[in-house]
Amino acid sequence: MNAYRSKSLSFPWPPLIYSGAVLIALYLQRYDPLPLPFIWSIIAWAIGAILTAFAVMLNVWAVKTLVERRTTVLTQRCSTHLVTSGPFRFTRNPTYLGYTLLTAGLGLMIGNLWFVAMAAVAAALTTLLVIRCEEMHLLSRFGCEFEFYCKHTRRWF
Structure with missing residues (x-):
């Protein structure tokens, strides 16, 4: 039996990845701050x-x-x-896109640009560690239907 068929991951990586990104951004801001001029901080x-x-x-x-x-x-x-409706019509990973935008958005709101950089790192790690495994799981479960969906819907946005 295909190992990916029963479940995609054995550990919930996304919360750990994005929490780690936030902690690293806070650490970096403390020791190597990236200041924003006042007018840019409002924007x-x-x-x-x-x-x-x-x-x-x-x-x-x-x-x-x-x-x-x-x-x-x-x-x-x-x-x-295989869910292809709702936000899944526009992106195959709306929750991970949401986590990434949330991390970047919070960073902009508190004036910590490291959040934006770490959001990009977290998105890359999520693609490597999570999304590829999930896609193998969905491919083994739904076959051609998932391939068709992938051809017509972007991974991120």
């Missing part, structure tokens, strides 16, 4: 607020869609359905 706060609001709405919409389709929200459980 950064506004952009950060918009990103944060969008990220929260995107995550709520994604979880709501998964629950409505009666499939798992947790990465370490087996998917019962």
